[in-house]
Amino acid sequence: MKQRDAREIKRFAKRILRKGISGFTGLRMLYAGRRFADRGLAVYLRLREKYGENARFYVNHYPGTGDIYLTSMFMPAWAKRHPDERAVVTVIGKGGEKVAKLFPLQDVEVLSQQDTKALIRFYELCGDQMDIHVEILHYHAMAMNSGILERFAGYKGLDFLSIYLGVVFPGLTPADAAKPAFSENDPAIDALFDRYGLQRRKTVLLVPYANTIDEMSDQFWTYLVAALKEKGYSVCTNVSGDEEPLPGTEGVFVPYRGLRQFLETAGVTIQLRCGLTDMIAGFDCKKIILYPVDNFFQFGTGSLYDYFSLKNMDLSQDAVEIEFSRWKGERLVYERILEAL
């Protein structure tokens, strides 16, 4: 009897505890959300004070190179259509600023990831109650609780560029894209070839890292590097920050502005599909782009190729685009790359 009572008391205590914790968690979330919205208001007021009353803030929600490149490409045309406002583009991090500044944008403001999220939250919460001069440069900002368009990536053949033009910049067409200001004869870029002993027109720049998609195995890259060297190519890896070059290759940091000059001198790039791919789409070099078949990050409804293909986006017709699965058929990819060279 005593044992049964003890069991019941224990069960009761557990229930109370569980209930208490669940209530507390909810309130804590609510409190954190409220503080976050306060922070958003502070960011908004700070920006407004800096840029004036007629400023409108175009917010990049994510530090991804490709997203910032595409939005910055269309912002000059968009700003021209709204001459009465001062268009201020906000980006996350210095890298984002460098990408945005490839285009003729009047004002670019660097915000932290948290400030950006807070600004979006404030806008989402209060935007229908007062005129907040904010536009989100994405169809489904991750910081926005009410976003619903994420699953349309790839739906009915909807590609990355079309979704931006349809939803973020309605009324603009690919013809409205601004030309990026890449450097042409920068001696510092040319010097990279001498410094790392790279051959002109016979160098492969490998880009093996991407933020949002699955990567190839280390073994794949090792085999590929060896095969490229056997064919007489110099091989280097694009690195920035803490990234390590692939074994047996030189780690080269190429500034965004110098990318065109570097790649058109090098001759070849082999890339895992990433933001950099959008930037190099129009370059006069051999572009081999790898797309994972496995959509682990649940990008929309179609495949990553459907959504991000340079050909589907009409950004490049001469790119060699290959789908791969890390779990099967890497060898076939490797053979197709060597055939394409």
Place this chain on the structure above:
Amino acid sequence: MDVRAEAAKVLKERKRQAVIGWRVWRRLQKAMKAAGGFDRERDVIVVAVPEDPDGEALALLHMEHFAKTYGGRVFFCSSNPLASKLLPVFFKDAVCLAASAEEIEALECLAQLVKFCGRLRFASVSHPFGRIGERMIGVKGITEDEVFAIGACSLWKYERPVLPGYSGENSDIRDYLKKAKRILKEKTDEAA
């Protein structure tokens, strides 16, 4: 009023509404518990947004689709006094939860501030504020019903809904079904 003061006032009011929204949510949780409990893994709560009556009709038309996709029960929360009578016509296994328009507005406010339930779906392509589903309509021939079903309701495999039959005498239900038929035609028409 200067912007600083106006923005602070608006934000304060929205935060107050979010707290009310939290109380509404607790009340709905209790109501769901009384109706047999809410399974966070399989059940879904569909909230009809008072500002978007067409969204409510579309949600009712997709009721069966909700149950099929999520695999559990469907709770339908609406401020429409007719909702409890309409629901069995569209899908008899759904559970109706009543709430006032103000309560639903407070719930929307809470959802904008924090993500508190992964199984809550607001039945609208444009509400709560921040949704830009209407911009997707017409892009690559995407219809409003597709934006509604795939986007707002996370019904991943789109199915065009079918209008249910009704042989009863209630004229309000008959009128609503006529309206639903018109909405269904408009929102699934690619040209629209």
